[in-house]
Amino acid sequence: MDNLLKILEDDATLTPEQLARMLDKDIAQIREDIKNYEKEGVIVGYKTLVDWDKTDREYVTAMIEVKTTPQRDDGFDKIAERIYQYPEVKSLYLMSGGYDLCVIIEGRTMKEVAYFVAQKLATVEHVTSTATHFVLRKYKDKGVLYGIPEMDERGNCN
Amino acid sequence: MLDYSKLLNPTVASMPPSGIRKFFDLLDQMDDVVGLTVGQPDFVTPWHIREEAILSLEKGKTYYTSNAGLMTLREEICHYLKRRFDLTYDPLKETVITVGGSEAINMALQAIIAPGDEVIIPEPCFVCYAPITEVCGGIPVPVVTKSEDKFKLKPETLKAAITKKTKCLVLAYPNNPTGAIMTKEDLEAIADVLKGTDILILSDEIYAEMTYGRRHCSVASLPDMRERTILVSGFSKSYAMTGWRLGYVCAPRELCKAILKLHQYAIMCAPTASQYAGIEACRNGDEDIGEMIAEYDRRRKYILSGLQDIGIPCFEPEGAFYIFPDISQYGLSSDEFCNRLLYESKCAIVPGTAFGKCGEGFARISYAYSVKHITQALERIEDFVKKL
Numbered sequence: 001m002d003n004l005l006k007i008l009e010d011d012a013t014l015t016p017e018q019l020a021r022m023l024d025k026d027i028a029q030i031r032e033d034i035k036n037y038e039k040e041g042v043i044v045g046y047k048t049l050v051d052w053d054k055t056d057r058e059y060v061t062a063m064i065e066v067k068t069t070p071q072r073d074d075g076f077d078k079i080a081e082r083i084y085q086y087p088e089v090k091s092l093y094l095m096s097g098g099y100d101l102c103v104i105i106e107g108r109t110m111k112e113v114a115y116f117v118a119q120k121l122a123t124v125e126h127v128t129s130t131a132t133h134f135v136l137r138k139y140k141d142k143g144v145l146y147g148i149p150e151m152d153e154r155g156n157c158n
Numbered sequence: 159m160l161d162y163s164k165l166l167n168p169t170v171a172s173m174p175p176s177g178i179r180k181f182f183d184l185l186d187q188m189d190d191v192v193g194l195t196v197g198q199p200d201f202v203t204p205w206h207i208r209e210e211a212i213l214s215l216e217k218g219k220t221y222y223t224s225n226a227g228l229m230t231l232r233e234e235i236c237h238y239l240k241r242r243f244d245l246t247y248d249p250l251k252e253t254v255i256t257v258g259g260s261e262a263i264n265m266a267l268q269a270i271i272a273p274g275d276e277v278i279i280p281e282p283c284f285v286c287y288a289p290i291t292e293v294c295g296g297i298p299v300p301v302v303t304k305s306e307d308k309f310k311l312k313p314e315t316l317k318a319a320i321t322k323k324t325k326c327l328v329l330a331y332p333n334n335p336t337g338a339i340m341t342k343e344d345l346e347a348i349a350d351v352l353k354g355t356d357i358l359i360l361s362d363e364i365y366a367e368m369t370y371g372r373r374h375c376s377v378a379s380l381p382d383m384r385e386r387t388i389l390v391s392g393f394s395k396s397y398a399m400t401g402w403r404l405g406y407v408c409a410p411r412e413l414c415k416a417i418l419k420l421h422q423y424a425i426m427c428a429p430t431a432s433q434y435a436g437i438e439a440c441r442n443g444d445e446d447i448g449e450m451i452a453e454y455d456r457r458r459k460y461i462l463s464g465l466q467d468i469g470i471p472c473f474e475p476e477g478a479f480y481i482f483p484d485i486s487q488y489g490l491s492s493d494e495f496c497n498r499l500l501y502e503s504k505c506a507i508v509p510g511t512a513f514g515k516c517g518e519g520f521a522r523i524s525y526a527y528s529v530k531h532i533t534q535a536l537e538r539i540e541d542f543v544k545k546l
Contacts (some may be wrong), residue, residue: 007456011529018529021463022456156182157400158197158284158334 004033005042010143012046051146053138061090061106061135062113065099069126076100082124088116099131110134169292176285177512181496185506192535193506194523197334199398199479201453204446207397207438214434221430225422227255227406228433234440235406242444243366243376245389247408254418255428255436259364259392259405262417264290265424266360266388266407267326269416271296275325277360280311281514282482284334284362296325302516305484308473309338313347320351326358329377332365335513335522336482337475342375349380358413359387364405365478367396367447370455374477378408385410388417393432395478396447397439402432454479457525457532464536465523468543479526482510486519488546496521498542505538 003023007014016034020027037043052059068079076094083103084092091104103121107113113132122130138146163171185191202208226232232249239245247253256262263286271277273295279287281300288298301319303309316327329348331340340348352359359377366374378387392405405428407417427433439446458475465472465483472483485495492509499505510517525532 003452003456014529018460018533021460022529024459024463152196152200154196154198154200154400156185156193156195156197158178 063133064103065131066101067129068100198400200526201398210438211431211435223427238440251411256405258403262390262405262407265417265420276323278327282517309336328360330362332477337480339477363391369477404432461525468540481523503538503542
């Protein structure tokens with residue numbers, strides 16, 4: 001696996017210049033590699049992890065277990081497509097185990113989320129049931145700890 | 159009122175405080191400094207290793223172990239040394255678990271140095287070898303390693319320093335502060351000088367896992383060298399376990415016996431929870447080492463090319479996590495350069511002279527920091543040297 005991808009997955013803010021130094025490559029080569037990864041859809045996007053609990057933004061996150069009746073030709077894909085079109089849906093996974101689709105959605109209030117599930121999600125064709133779990137607190141996301149600012153407490157010893 | 163100056167051991171009283179300590183004290187008084195000074199990993203000990211220590215506490219393993227340390231740990235260390243460096247030691251008779259590599263160095267030197275014995279110490283190097291030698295009544299004999307030799311110890315330098323009183327040669331590679339390594343060929347040349355003598359080697363291999371592009375070669379793996387080598391190492395750097403204080407010494411039976419005697423009177427045994435963590439590190443830590451080394455290597459390349467772009471020459475370090483640039487072109491002493499960099503640009507690096515007189519004209523930069531942090535420090539260094 002390419003080191004470039006691993007480094008960028010951890011920190012997308014590194015510049016091509018910095019990456020070139022770290023990997024002992026040409027900047028032009030790095031730019032080219034990134035462009036190719038984007039074109040091939042290996043790199044699909046860049047985002048910032050925000051701890052919204054530290055701001056005055058009102059929001060809730062919910063994880064919804066969705067059971068469906070899969071379709072003969074399309075399996076779960078068609079149903080998933082119907083669901084991921086909603087902008088409220090932040091993540092969507094096809095799962096093994098007791099249910100089929102795991103839908104992660106964000107809304108301003110619990111009421112808003114509940115409304116979305118009842119009115120939109122539950123009424124999607126072939127969805128047979130939903131179970132909504134609200135997130136109470138985010139401890140860790142994408143490998144990053146929330147709520148605990150990192151401090152360098154190492155002593156100067158040697 | 160007692161006159162403490164008369165009560166102290168004169169050797170200790172007259173011992174200068176380490177240059178590195180002096181600089182760190184200065185640093186502690188300032189805010190907003192971007193430092194590249196720390197000589198320890200910025201990783202946290204891998205969780206599976208920490209968990210084993212916690213588990214040992216939960217099980218109530220809060221007693222002393224045997225003086226030499228848990229037998230299982232000694233066995234695992236010997237397996238590890240065989241697997242990684244092709245070294246063969248007997249866990250029962252040739253291995254002692256210590257409180258960090260530092261204790262191992264201390265006990266090893268105490269065990270062998272008698273008053274008047276000379277200890278050859280290639281400099282620049284870590285600060286502890288000479289003071290410990292002096293406390294034992296020995297005489298430190300610093301020898302110079304040079305940038306143009308990639309800070310390796312040359313056989314002719316060693317030969318010139320040997321006298322009838324020479325008891326021991328300290329080999330500390332991969333090296334703090336220079337990042338130098340000694341390859342198998344380099345060590346063979348040293349071995350040729352030592353063959354047929356009674357000179358011992360204290361081989362401080364605490365950075366053994368931190369080499370880039372090639373595996374570390376231990377002097378003890380060379381023919382005829384094992385019998386005269388006291389191998390000192392530990393868990394601090396390889397597994398990011400500095401705070402656990404866990405190290406070890408491996409040496410031929412008679413040497414180990416003497417070291418164990420001292421260790422038993424001074425220390426009793428290494429912390430038990432740390433020893434349990436050490437077992438897990440040896441058994442399942444190879445992959446952690448690999449990941450950390452890959453990250454250090456990226457930073458090493460990053461900082462080397464950054465310094466070169468600023469116009470500060472430095473040889474490419476091949477081990478440890480330090481880089482040792484040549485700052486002599488600015489016409490300042492190492493102390494002046496580092497003090498002014500600290501006060502004028504709020505960036506901290508350690509003067510090369512903290513590691514021996516021949517460190518003059520150099521500074522030690524640690525890259526055990528995130529790339530973001532290193533970038534910030536490089537910017538400050540660049541701003542500073544532009545004004546000189």
